[in-house]
Amino acid sequence: xxxxxxxxxxxxxxxxxxxxxxxxxxxxxxxxxxxxxxxxxxxxxxxxxxxxxxxxxxxxxxxxxxxxxxxxxxxxxxxxxxxxxxxxxxxxxxxxxxxxxxxxxxxxxxxxxxxxxxxxxxxxxxxxxxxxxxxxxxxxxxxxxxxxxxxxxxxxxxxxxxxxxxxxxxxxxxxxxxxxxxxxxxxxxxxxxxxxxxxxxxxxxxxxxxxxxxxxxxxxxxxxxxxxxxxxxxxxxxxxxxxxxxxxxxxxxxxxxxxxxxxxxxxxxxxxxxxxxxxxxxxxxxxxxxxxxxxxxxxxxxxxxxxxxxxxxxxxxxxxxxxxxxxxxxxxxxxxxxxxxxxxxxxxxxxxxxxxxxxxxxxxxxxxxxxxxxxx
Amino acid sequence: xxxxxxxxxxxxxxxxxxxxxxxxxxxxxxxxxxxxxxxxxxxxxxxxxxxxxxxxxxxxxxxxxxxxxxxxxxxxxxxxxxxxxxxxxxxxxxxxxxxxxxxxxxxxxxxxxxxxxxxxxxxxxxxxxxxxxxxxxxxxxxxxxxxxxxxxxxxxxxxxxxxxxxxxxxxxxxxxxxxxxxxxxxxxxxxxxxxxxxxxxxxxxxxxxxxxxxxxxxxxxxxxxxxxxxxxxxxxxxxxxxxxxxxxxxxxxxxxxxxxxxxxxxxxxxxxxxxxxxxxxxxxxxxxxxxxxxxxxxxxx
Numbered sequence: 001x002x003x004x005x006x007x008x009x010x011x012x013x014x015x016x017x018x019x020x021x022x023x024x025x026x027x028x029x030x031x032x033x034x035x036x037x038x039x040x041x042x043x044x045x046x047x048x049x050x051x052x053x054x055x056x057x058x059x060x061x062x063x064x065x066x067x068x069x070x071x072x073x074x075x076x077x078x079x080x081x082x083x084x085x086x087x088x089x090x091x092x093x094x095x096x097x098x099x100x101x102x103x104x105x106x107x108x109x110x111x112x113x114x115x116x117x118x119x120x121x122x123x124x125x126x127x128x129x130x131x132x133x134x135x136x137x138x139x140x141x142x143x144x145x146x147x148x149x150x151x152x153x154x155x156x157x158x159x160x161x162x163x164x165x166x167x168x169x170x171x172x173x174x175x176x177x178x179x180x181x182x183x184x185x186x187x188x189x190x191x192x193x194x195x196x197x198x199x200x201x202x203x204x205x206x207x208x209x210x211x212x213x214x215x216x217x218x219x220x221x222x223x224x225x226x227x228x229x230x231x232x233x234x235x236x237x238x239x240x241x242x243x244x245x246x247x248x249x250x251x252x253x254x255x256x257x258x259x260x261x262x263x264x265x266x267x268x269x270x271x272x273x274x275x276x277x278x279x280x281x282x283x284x285x286x287x288x289x290x291x292x293x294x295x296x297x298x299x300x301x302x303x304x305x306x307x308x309x310x311x312x313x314x315x316x317x318x319x320x321x322x323x324x325x326x327x328x329x330x331x332x333x334x335x336x337x338x339x340x341x342x343x344x345x346x347x348x349x350x351x352x353x354x355x356x357x358x359x360x361x362x363x364x365x366x367x368x369x370x371x372x373x374x375x376x
Numbered sequence: 377x378x379x380x381x382x383x384x385x386x387x388x389x390x391x392x393x394x395x396x397x398x399x400x401x402x403x404x405x406x407x408x409x410x411x412x413x414x415x416x417x418x419x420x421x422x423x424x425x426x427x428x429x430x431x432x433x434x435x436x437x438x439x440x441x442x443x444x445x446x447x448x449x450x451x452x453x454x455x456x457x458x459x460x461x462x463x464x465x466x467x468x469x470x471x472x473x474x475x476x477x478x479x480x481x482x483x484x485x486x487x488x489x490x491x492x493x494x495x496x497x498x499x500x501x502x503x504x505x506x507x508x509x510x511x512x513x514x515x516x517x518x519x520x521x522x523x524x525x526x527x528x529x530x531x532x533x534x535x536x537x538x539x540x541x542x543x544x545x546x547x548x549x550x551x552x553x554x555x556x557x558x559x560x561x562x563x564x565x566x567x568x569x570x571x572x573x574x575x576x577x578x579x580x581x582x583x584x585x586x587x588x589x590x591x592x593x594x595x596x597x598x599x600x601x602x603x604x605x606x607x608x609x610x611x612x613x614x615x616x617x618x619x620x621x622x623x624x625x626x627x628x629x630x631x632x633x634x635x636x637x638x639x640x641x642x643x644x645x646x647x648x649x650x651x652x653x654x655x656x657x658x659x660x661x662x663x664x665x666x667x668x669x670x671x672x673x674x675x676x677x
Contacts, residue, residue: 036492038602040500170647197647201606203596206386207638208646214379227502230598238523240514259598261507300501 026069027062027324029054029314030089030118032099032109033307034077038201038227041255042101045304046123047072048295050098050311056290063318070311075100079108086112094118095324096317098310101303103127103173110135117326119317119333121310124303126249127176131352137330139353141306141313141342143273143360145173148249149180151271151360152221155246157188158376159269165194165217167208167232169224177223177248193217200228206235213241223248229268230259237264244269249360253301257369265365269374273302273344273359278373284343302344309342316340378519383642384635389526391634392533396588397611398618398626399540400581406557406621407577409476413483414463416608417490418456418582422589423599424494426452427503436509444509445594449587456586457579463490464578469571487604494601502600505593525595532591536584537627544623553577557621617657619670628668 031050034043054070062068073089075082082100086109089097097113100106101124113120114135122130122140126148131138156164164185168178175197185192194215198208209232212220220243222229229251236243237260247270257265274280276288276299287308291299299305313333320336321328334353339346348356362374397419404412429435429451436444467486471479513524544550555563556573564570592607593599610633618629633653640652660668 036495036500038600040495041502044500196645199647199650201602203592203598203603203607204386204390206389207383207641207649210379210382210386211642211646227598227600230502231596234597238514239521255502255504258504259502261597263507 026067027064027318028069028071028092028094029311030092030094030097030099031070031072031307031311032075032082032085032089032097033072034101034105035072035074037077037081039077039101039225041253041300042124042304043074043077045300046099046101046307049291049299049304049308052291052294053287053308053311057315063315064322064324068315075105075109077102077105079104082106082108083112085109089113090116090118095326096120096314096329098307098314099123100125102171103130103176104171106130107172110138113137119314119326119329121314123307123310125173127172128180129176131354135353137326139310139313139330139333139349139355141309141344141347141355142303143358144354145177146180147358148271148360149177149184151362152177152181152246152248153184153188153190155269155271155362155376156185156190156219156221159219159244161190161219161244163191163193163216163218165212165215165220166192167194167212167220167222167224168197169200169228170197171200171224173250174223174225174248178221181221181223194220198224198228200224202228203231204235205232206239208232209236209239209241213239213243217243219243220245221248222246222251225250226253226256227259230256230265233260233264233268237261246270249273249302252363252371254298255300257365262367262369265369266367268365270363270365270371271360272363273306274361274373275363275371276302276305278361279305279344281341281343281345283341287343305343309344309347312342313337313340313347379642380639381518382520383638385520385522385526387635387638388631389530389634390637391614391631392530393588393592393607393630394611394614394633395537395627395630396533396584396591397607398615398630399537399623400585401612401615402618402620402623402626403553403577403581405615406623407553407560407574408468408479410468410479411483411612412468412581413480413608414467414486414490415581415585416604416611417487417494418460418463418604419585419589419592419607419611420494420599420601420604421459421490422452422456422586423593423603424498424503424589424601425455425586426590426593427505427599430509431506441509441511449590452586452590453583456589457583460578460582460585461575463582464575468578469574491601491604498601500601502598505597505599507597510594529591529595533588536587540580540584541623541627549576613654613657616667617660619664619667622667622669625667625669632668 033046054068058067073085075085082105096119103125106122106125119137126142126145166178168174249272251270252272317329317333321332338348363371366372400415435448467482515522552568556570560570614629614633615626618625637653641649
């Protein structure tokens with residue numbers, strides 16, 4: 001009886017050993033993305049891009065001689081869901097995590113990854129304080145809001161607007177950008193005639209537009225996201241109000257024009273890192289062609305592309321560190337990765353984990369609803 | 377002053393939609409004492425079905441704008457009504473004898489199911505109604521900008537509410553619904569088929585919610601699968617504000633909530649708009665715990 005029991009234990013032990021050995025045959029990279037919720041189109045794009053890149057990397061032999069396995073968790077575009085997703089990812093044997101999109105969502109997950117020292121590369125989160133907390137394993141391929149804030153103030157100045165209305169949506173991203181731009185605009189002598197927030201996720205913003213119109217601004221700076229921007233433009237046109245709008249980078253989404261309608265979207269300015277199709281690196285052109293071939297559409301936005309860059313940088317970090325040890329990967333990304341040829345241009349990280357170099361451009365929507373790069 | 381009236385019309389247009397959805401909550405609550413949390417999602421289905429039928433059948437091209445939209449509205453209302461009846465059959469009737477909490481949990485589950493089913497069917501991206509089918513005229517009345525569509529929306533919602541009110545108050549079936557709301561047992565003894573009354577309530581409420589969804593889609597253009605949550609929450613608040621279970625209460629509550637929001641945003645703070653609306657709700661509930669019109673128990677449905 002005892003012998004049988006021993007044999008059973010031994011067999012179980014073998015079986016468990018077998019499972020762990022098998023699991024170590026792949027390098028797991030986590031992806032945390034808003035696959036559901038109101039940013040789901042971004043999240044789905046992130047997933048498609050990262051999966052395609054992983055497929056291509058695996059065809060080239062993977063990393064460290066092993067195949068890469070992408071483990072995806074849905075953060076729902078919501079901080080509470082994100083903390084659960086982060087906890088799940090930390091228990092699934094990933095060596096690093098890509099994501100996520102919204103700043104407040106990333107913020108909810110940072111400490112969880114930091115506690116187990118998992119490198120995290122955020123793709124859409126531009127709020128300044130994310131990299132001011134001293135997390136050693138946090139990076140981002142997205143630029144920071146203060147860079148965008150500077151760009152917003154400079155653009156408003158160059159376009160010759162004096163009276164500015166600023167509208168945000170109380171998310172940590174939009175409010176951070178609005179505060180930054182507000183301070184800079186006041187410094188350069190522009191008059192900020194309106195500063196307030198709307199509630200995202202609603203359909204009717206006419207009450208806000210009526211109030212904005214009462215303040216009589218030369219330009220409205222809206223720092224929130226594209227669904228609200230589209231509705232604002234559409235309802236502004238219904239009110240017969242001709243004021244120009246300048247949006248932050250979260251309005252850079254092809255759905256903006258669909259929501260607003262071409263007529264209402266025409267003349268809308270926004271700041272953004274270059275569009276996927278304006279990316280001039282040869283890697284990007286080849287990748288976009290592959291993406292189009294596989295999914296029969298273009299990626300939803302640059303933010304999803306930056307998740308792809310996050311993935312490539314993570315793979316480069318693992319390959320460069322020759323290890324899946326998180327400290328070594330983080331050290332390599334901080335110090336040794338210089339001007340890595342990313343899809344969105346050269347990538348280097350500073351000591352805080354921020355991306356170095358200027359990324360923002362000014363775009364304007366033309367009568368056909370195309371986003372046209374402006375030279376200011 | 378001009379801005380005040382502009383904000384008033386803004387609020388009424390939003391409130392009309394709230395009121396239509398609130399009717400669905402309040403009718404179901406009146407008869408079953410159940411908060412149908414899936415009602416907001418039925419509203420979303422109205423918006424999506426409207427889009428699908430509009431683009432696939434090209435009704436407005438064939439029948440002209442007015443008739444096309446009317447036929448479309450009837451189709452959407454019919455389909456969403458059927459969906460409401462299926463929901464009642466699948467999610468609520470099996471739990472009729474269970475504690476009320478079970479039915480509430482079932483309602484939440486149905487809401488999550490419906491919302492995600494919609495995402496899987498249509499995808500997560502925003503869907504957009506074609507913007508060339510509607511009259512884009514804007515009326516200019518004494519310096520107020522009133523887009524023609526807004527006026528039509530307010531008129532349509534008021535028309536539907538009045539029709540519902542007359543139906544409940546003046547017809548025999550309406551009397552049966554009111555009787556079932558007051559006392560199901562007694563209504564059954566009087567020969568009223570309570571199950572059919574409940575089914576009827578689950579046909580009418582969702583039909584109105586579906587119509588509201590179609591109007592939101594037509595006017596605001598942009599729809600997505602989560603939109604039922606915000607509208608559902610606001611409409612539920614409106615129903616409580618007016619006195620849940622009371623049909624005129626839902627209408628008054630909806631319009632009032634829309635106006636409070638618009639004026640709160642205009643004169644206090646946009647960012648605090650929802651807080652102001654809920655503060656008013658709390659104040660009203662402190663003074664009148666049953667809501668504005670919730671006290672006349674005899675009229676309760």
